[in-house]
Amino acid sequence: xxxxxxxxxxxxxxxxxxxxxxxxxxxxxxxxxxxxxxxxxxxxxxxxxxxxxxxxxxxxxxxxxxxxxxxxxxxxxxxxxxxxxxxxxxxxxxxxxxxxxxxxxxxxxxxxxxxxxxxxxxxxxxxxxxxxxxxxxxxxxxxxxxxxxxxxxxxxxxxxxxxxxxxxxxxxxxxxxxxxxxxxxxxxxxxxxxxxxxxxxxxxxxxxxxxxxxxxxxxxxxxxxxxxxxxxxxxxxxxxxxxxxxxxxxxxxxxxxxxxxxxxxxxxxxxxxxxxxxxxxxxxxxxxxxxxxxxxxxxxxxxxxxx
Amino acid sequence: xxxxxxxxxxxxxxxxxxxxxxxxxxxxxxxxxxxxxxxxxxxxxxxxxxxxxxxxxxxxxxxxxxxxxxxxxxxxxxxxxxxxxxxxxxxxxxxxxxxxxxxxxxxxxxxxxxxxxxxxxxxxxxxxxxxxxxxxxxxxxxxxxxxxxxxxxxxxxxxxxxxxxxxxxxxxxxxxxxxxxxxxxxxxxxxxxxxxxxxxxxxxxxxxxxxxxxxxxxxxxxxxxxxxxxxxxxxxxxxxxxxxxxxxxxxxxxxxxxxxxxxxxxxxxxxxxxxxxxxxxxxxxxxxxxxxxxxxxxxxxxxxxxxxxxxxxxxxxxxxxxxxxxxxxxxxxxxxxxxxxxxxxxxxxxxxxxxxxxxxxxxxxxxxxxxxxxxxxxxxxxxxxxxxxxxx
Numbered sequence: 001x002x003x004x005x006x007x008x009x010x011x012x013x014x015x016x017x018x019x020x021x022x023x024x025x026x027x028x029x030x031x032x033x034x035x036x037x038x039x040x041x042x043x044x045x046x047x048x049x050x051x052x053x054x055x056x057x058x059x060x061x062x063x064x065x066x067x068x069x070x071x072x073x074x075x076x077x078x079x080x081x082x083x084x085x086x087x088x089x090x091x092x093x094x095x096x097x098x099x100x101x102x103x104x105x106x107x108x109x110x111x112x113x114x115x116x117x118x119x120x121x122x123x124x125x126x127x128x129x130x131x132x133x134x135x136x137x138x139x140x141x142x143x144x145x146x147x148x149x150x151x152x153x154x155x156x157x158x159x160x161x162x163x164x165x166x167x168x169x170x171x172x173x174x175x176x177x178x179x180x181x182x183x184x185x186x187x188x189x190x191x192x193x194x195x196x197x198x199x200x201x202x203x204x205x206x207x208x209x210x211x212x213x214x215x216x217x218x219x220x221x222x223x224x225x226x227x228x229x230x231x232x233x234x235x236x237x238x239x240x241x242x243x244x245x246x247x248x249x250x251x252x253x254x255x256x257x258x259x260x261x262x263x264x265x266x267x268x269x270x271x272x273x274x275x276x277x278x279x280x281x282x283x284x285x286x287x288x289x290x291x292x293x294x295x296x297x298x299x300x301x302x303x304x305x306x307x
Numbered sequence: 308x309x310x311x312x313x314x315x316x317x318x319x320x321x322x323x324x325x326x327x328x329x330x331x332x333x334x335x336x337x338x339x340x341x342x343x344x345x346x347x348x349x350x351x352x353x354x355x356x357x358x359x360x361x362x363x364x365x366x367x368x369x370x371x372x373x374x375x376x377x378x379x380x381x382x383x384x385x386x387x388x389x390x391x392x393x394x395x396x397x398x399x400x401x402x403x404x405x406x407x408x409x410x411x412x413x414x415x416x417x418x419x420x421x422x423x424x425x426x427x428x429x430x431x432x433x434x435x436x437x438x439x440x441x442x443x444x445x446x447x448x449x450x451x452x453x454x455x456x457x458x459x460x461x462x463x464x465x466x467x468x469x470x471x472x473x474x475x476x477x478x479x480x481x482x483x484x485x486x487x488x489x490x491x492x493x494x495x496x497x498x499x500x501x502x503x504x505x506x507x508x509x510x511x512x513x514x515x516x517x518x519x520x521x522x523x524x525x526x527x528x529x530x531x532x533x534x535x536x537x538x539x540x541x542x543x544x545x546x547x548x549x550x551x552x553x554x555x556x557x558x559x560x561x562x563x564x565x566x567x568x569x570x571x572x573x574x575x576x577x578x579x580x581x582x583x584x585x586x587x588x589x590x591x592x593x594x595x596x597x598x599x600x601x602x603x604x605x606x607x608x609x610x611x612x613x614x615x616x617x618x619x620x621x622x623x624x625x626x627x628x629x630x631x632x633x634x635x636x637x638x639x640x641x642x643x644x645x646x647x648x649x650x651x652x653x654x655x656x657x658x659x660x661x662x663x664x665x666x667x668x669x670x671x672x673x674x675x676x677x678x679x680x681x682x683x684x685x686x687x688x689x690x691x692x693x694x695x696x697x698x699x
Contacts, residue, residue: 005517012509057566108339117343118559119530121537121567131543137517141541144509213541214506214534215563217341223503258496258510279473279497 004137009259010252015144017251018151022206023224024231024243025158026199032238032304033174034192036085037096040103041203041228042221044080048073048204049216050111053120062124066208070201077200081193089192108218119217128212147209154205155244162240171195175238175304227254230290236300245302250286257282329368330623330630332616333390335383335401335411336425338375340502341530344559345403345608346375349425351601352609355593356616364620367628371616372396376407378502383407387414397630398423400615403528403608405429405448405475416440419633421640425615426608428659429475430482434693437657440633442640444614444647446580447659447691448479449486451553452526454578454664454685456487459522459551465490468520468548470511472500472527480526480553486692493518506534512542525552533560540571552577556669558606558678565677573677575669580660581610581649582667584680589617589646604678610648621645651688657697661690 023045030038051072055065084103088096128143162168170191173181182188207220214220227250235246262278269277293301334353336346353371362369374390376383383404390396391414399415400423402408408427415422416438424432428447432438459467469484469492471477477497485492494514499505515523523544527535532555539550556577564572583594583604593613597605605613622639623630630636643652655661664686667679 002517005513008513008517009510012513015509016507112339112343117338117347118563119341119344119533121533121563121569123567123569129541131541139516139543141538141543143541210507213538215530215537217506217530217534218343219340219502220506223506226503255510258498259514275495275497279499283473283499 002137004135005259008138008140009255011140011148012144013252013255014248015148015151015251016255017248018148018155019206019210020224020227020231020251021151021155021244021247022202022209023228024235024247025155025240026202027225027228028232028235028238028240028243029171029195030199031232033171033178033195034085034089035178036089037093037100038085038199039097039100039225040080040107041199042223042225043104043107044073044077044200044221045203045207045224046111046216046218046221047076047107047207048201049122049207049211049220050115050120051204052208053122053211053216054115056122057120060123062122062128062212066205069208070205073204073207074197074201076204077197078193080200081196085196086189086192104222111218115216117218119215120211121215122212124212143212150205150209154202158202158240167194172304227286230286232300234290234293234301236303238304239300239302242300242302242304246300250289253289254282254286257285261285328628329370330364330398330619330628331394331396332369332371332619333374333387333394333396333399333401334371334612335374335376335387335390335399335407336612337378337403338373340378341504342378342403342502345426345529345606348559348606348609349401349403349612352593352597352605352612353616355597355600356613356620359592359596360616360620365624365627367623369616369620369623374401376402376404378404378407380404380406380410384410384414387411391415391418391420396420398619400619401425401612402427405479408432409475412436412438412441421619421636423615423619423640425612427476428479428691430479430691430693431475433657433659433691434696437697437699439637439658439699442618442654442658443660444618445611445660446662447693448476449483449693450664450686450689450691451578451580452480452483452524453487454666454689455524455551455553456484456489457685458576458578458666458683459484459524460487460489464488464522464551466493466520467491467522467524467551468493468515468518469495470508470515470523470525470527471497472504472531473497474500476528477526484524484553488524490521493520504531506531508535508538512538512544516542516544516548520548523548523550525550526554527552528554529559532556533563536560536564536572537569540569545571550575553579556679557608558583558604559608561669561677561679562603573669573671576682577667577679578664578685579607579667579679580662580664581607582665582679582681585649585665587646587648587650590648590650593648604676614645614647614649614652617645617647618643655690655694656699657691657694658699659691659694661688663687664689 235242265274374386625639
């Protein structure tokens with residue numbers, strides 16, 4: 001196995017993991033604290049991408065567009081919380097799944113009407129378009145390194161917010177026992193709205209970061225939301241640490257599986273058989289991991305301490 | 308009351324002619340999800356074809372009913388069943404995706420209804436599964452990549468890395484380029500496809516680069532195409548690993564790439580059976596009116612959809628709207644007596660077109676719009692290789 005390729009694919013895996021973390025952190029916050037299954041989380045990811053794409057093309061400035069799009073996505077989360085989610089907290093999970101699935105269809109169609117079916121390509125400033133040459137064989141697109149940097153900074157900020165601030169204390173308390181938090185006189189409604197909007201903003205940020213790579217397209221969120229659920233199930237629902245480690249794990253397993261599974265399979269079966277079976281198995285790999293975790297540790301790898 | 312109803316009923320029976328006045332065409336394409344960009348182009352072309360026909364095939368009224376396959380074989384089969392059984396359509400046309408077409412084929416052809424594929428051309432339907440009620444106005448999947456393989460030989464490319472989505476057409480495309488390309492294939496990646504398709508190709512591109520191949524062959528239709536080209540460029544591969552693609556750089560991705568000021572795609576080459584610059588009357592009218600109506604170039608998806616409607620109209624007109632005589636309609640379809648936008652058009656024994664394939668290059672037109680033009684004819688009157696497996 002080529003060591004340079006291994007390093008390269010590990011970095012690619014970390015980049016995918018950090019994007020997954022941005023989506024999964026919002027999902028785990030909302031699911032863990034509000035006990036609310038939000039399938040439409042992926043729709044917010046898409047919405048972030050489209051809003052950012054429009055501003056990037058209008059202002060010709062990607063960074064400025066992100067700064068404008070972040071509060072707008074948070075606002076979209078705020079509106080959804082007020083109009084839809086709030087009425088469903090007391091209902092059971094199936095109702096929430098149905099309602100938020102409907103929300104996906106509504107948001108997808110709104111995007112279709114407003115931005116058209118074609119999707120949008122997002123131009124980057126010139127200094128982000130190039131590559132960074134680490135060694136002769138290890139060349140990485142600058143932009144992917146920037147995603148890693150942004151992901152790590154966001155993860156650090158979230159860690160600080162959740163573990164070092166009063167607000168974070170309330171969030172953690174809410175994840176452990178929200179009835180008790182309410183009984184202690186905390187305005188739980190406002191806390192919920194804030195958490196929901198924060199989750200929306202994180203999902204939106206992930207969408208904004210990925211759109212210069214994959215373009216903004218309708219339904220882009222449906223792809224990542226399933227993987228994000230795998231992440232939080234593996235990591236432990238409601239746990240920020242679990243979301244981070246789970247995301248890294250899933251990102252690495254997925255990328256390395258796609259890269260090396262066919263060569264590994266070719267060791268003990270014919271090349272043709274390896275070529276056909278490897279893509280199928282690598283697509284299943286993260287679900288196999290999830291199944292194994294569910295059997296051995298149903299609460300996830302790093303569940304929140306008190307539940 | 309009873310009497311009135313009976314009178315009305317009698318009147319209806321008496322006034323209706325021997326055959327239906329309106330011939331219904333079901334058109335199945337992708338109208339939601341990321342694939343909607345293709346479906347929208349096809350729908351626009353069908354609407355334009357209906358406008359050019361004045362909604363009539365001779366003296367017979369035509370009606371188009373659209374169906375959305377949602378980019379999935381299950382939903383595609385469902386909407387096909389609905390069109391055939393509930394709407395009683397006489398033709399089902401469309402189908403972007405080979406896997407959707409394969410899932411839907413029997414729901415149409417076994418119900419004495421004609422199926423006209425306007426895009427998908429899976430090898431199975433060209434060969435062992437060929438059916439007398441199936442016709443195509445596109446191509447068999449292998450043909451376009453076979454033309455690209457031939458171009459690669461002419462360019463003297465010695466080794467290739469291959470990437471395609473993992474579904475019926477992806478497999479055919481890979482088989483096609485492998486069939487004609489005489490150099491060595493150094494590696495191959497088949498990526499996840501469908502409504503939750505993989506759009507981030509970092510791992511695969513890293514492998515392609517490490518393989519040391521002289522060229523990269525890809526097939527990424529629709530939204531995935533633009534995404535792929537962006538990532539290919541972000542890695543700075545154009546110097547070391549030139550890109551040779553089919554169904555990836557097209558009239559759907561070019562406007563988005565132009566909006567984003569993405570100039571690396573200019574000059575890139577791809578093979579195709581049709582191009583907006585093809586010099587024939589039908590094509591000139593189609594392209595000019597399409598641009599006037601929708602403000603942009605049609606893609607080959609649109610061209611094939613336009614041809615599908617024109618083929619149906621020619622057959623309906625030839626039989627005077629009498630859809631009861633299936634054999635006569637079939638013979639009229641087989642005759643392909645219509646002005647195709649690609650010029651000459653005839654069917655092989657398996658009802659796949661026998662046609663020319665061109666090499667196209669991305670250029671800037673006189674109005675500053677990014678489009679393609681023909682630089683070379685690669686194959687003349689090319690027939691797919693599965694035709695001999697078809698007992699028809």
